Amino acid sequence: LHQLPSASPHLILTGLQAQTPDVEERRSEGSTLRFQCPYTAQTDYQQQKAWCRVRDDECDLLVETTDGTRTYPYRTQATKGNATIVDDQQYRTVSISMTNLQAKDSGIYSCAYRSHSNKYIPLRTISLNVFKELHKWELDSLSVQCPYGALGYSTGTKAWCRTEGQTGCKVVVRTDYPSTWRNTKALEDRTMIMDDAQKRTVIITIQKLQAQDSSVYWCALYRGSRLIRIMEFHLSVSKSEYPLTAKCTCCYISASPPCLFSLTSNVHTFIILSGVLSILFILAFISSVTLCIRRRKQLKRTGNRQAEDTYDKPENIVQLASTERMESPKDDSKDLKYVTLNFKSRLSPEDPLYCNVEPSQAHRKPKDENVEYATIALT
Numbered sequence: 403l404h405q406l407p408s409a410s411p412h413l414i415l416t417g418l419q420a421q422t423p424d425v426e427e428r429r430s431e432g433s434t435l436r437f438q439c440p441y442t443a444q445t446d447y448q449q450q451k452a453w454c455r456v457r458d459d460e461c462d463l464l465v466e467t468t469d470g471t472r473t474y475p476y477r478t479q480a481t482k483g484n485a486t487i488v489d490d491q492q493y494r495t496v497s498i499s500m501t502n503l504q505a506k507d508s509g510i511y512s513c514a515y516r517s518h519s520n521k522y523i524p525l526r527t528i529s530l531n532v533f534k535e536l537h538k539w540e541l542d543s544l545s546v547q548c549p550y551g552a553l554g555y556s557t558g559t560k561a562w563c564r565t566e567g568q569t570g571c572k573v574v575v576r577t578d579y580p581s582t583w584r585n586t587k588a589l590e591d592r593t594m595i596m597d598d599a600q601k602r603t604v605i606i607t608i609q610k611l612q613a614q615d616s617s618v619y620w621c622a623l624y625r626g627s628r629l630i631r632i633m634e635f636h637l638s639v640s641k642s643e644y645p646l647t648a649k650c651t652c653c654y655i656s657a658s659p660p661c662l663f664s665l666t667s668n669v670h671t672f673i674i675l676s677g678v679l680s681i682l683f684i685l686a687f688i689s690s691v692t693l694c695i696r697r698r699k700q701l702k703r704t705g706n707r708q709a710e711d712t713y714d715k716p717e718n719i720v721q722l723a724s725t726e727r728m729e730s731p732k733d734d735s736k737d738l739k740y741v742t743l744n745f746k747s748r749l750s751p752e753d754p755l756y757c758n759v760e761p762s763q764a765h766r767k768p769k770d771e772n773v774e775y776a777t778i779a780l781t
Contacts (some may be wrong), residue, residue: 420651423510425530429503430535430636434691439513439525450516451489451496452515455509461522478600487513496525504634506552521626533618533634540641544608548621548633551602558623560597560604560632565618574619577604589615604632611639 429435441451450469454461465485468477478489488497496513510529514522538544550560559578564572575595584591594607604621614638621632 423527425526426531427528428533430533431504433503435498435500435503435530437511437513437526437528438496439498441494441496441515442526449518451487452514452516452522453485453487453496453498454512454514454522456512456527457509461512463516466516482518503530505532505534506549508532508633531631531634534638536635536637538611538637538639540611540613540639543638544606544611544637546606546621546635548604548606549602550604550621550623550632560595561620561622561624561629562593562595562604563620563622563629564604571620571622573629575606576597583609587612613639613641615639628676686755 427435427437440453450467452461452463452466454463456462465480465482465487467480467487467489478491480487484498484501484503490497496515498513500507508531510527512524512527514524517523534546536546548560559576561573561576563573565571574590575593577595577597583594586592589608589612592609596605596607597603598605606621608615617638619635619637620629621635622629623632624630670756
């Protein structure tokens, strides 16, 4: 397995043709690379230092220190894009940093110095592998894209493989033998590969992910019999979005307290449920208070109407219609007799009206006021 270099010729790196990368650096997307390149005492400390990407044994310059002149001194630090180079002349070391790494930054890099003949002489060479981290849940679908246009190869068989050990990669699907969807749990039957030659991009799709699919994968292509990496993915598949486990601590029948279960729940689920219940409680409380206030207002209005009706109707103008039934004491030897009395008060314009007044305001009746009596007897 090899990392594929890209073809974009620039300045020549002298002596790099027979040189292999000194070390391989692995970083996840968004992280930072820091790398140091010491140079020998024979090297002129004011010679320009450079950081470049190696493409077909040539230097694609990324950042370089500024050359010193009589007017302007030699500048030991320079930044361009996400790359920074610092020349520590005291310790004769070139320090390199690259921030916010992306998968497209994967490749071979070299720090070098410019000779008096304007050729770059490499100090150290590294192979940088920037991988994507993917986090999914079981039964989710996965779709990734692997652009290969910048690598200089547009033809050839593309593959999706699963790494095994340090150097092995087992092919899952390949473009010359495209898979078809099958209703099985095998990874090969749930994976589809497509090569978009117009956009120079390989598209990988996996359906119904399983926890056992967690692994390191490559988008790769064949060059002869070799499998060459385009991009690397670290896939992690979790069993459930809301994990809940139960563990019995006393699973036997006895007179002791019942079996206890220790439950571990997702913290986010608990927070969401607590928030929903709190909102429902507040709404219920507001509704209860509103209903109580309305009820009190209705009772108050009803009481006012009754009081108004009482004050508006004088007692002495109400016509009574009463029927009284009088029954003689029970006697087995005599028949029962009844009498009915209907009495209605009819007030004439001359009759007086009465109302509640203070004692000092009461009208005193004449002493010679006539009083009429009536006697009712049973026959």
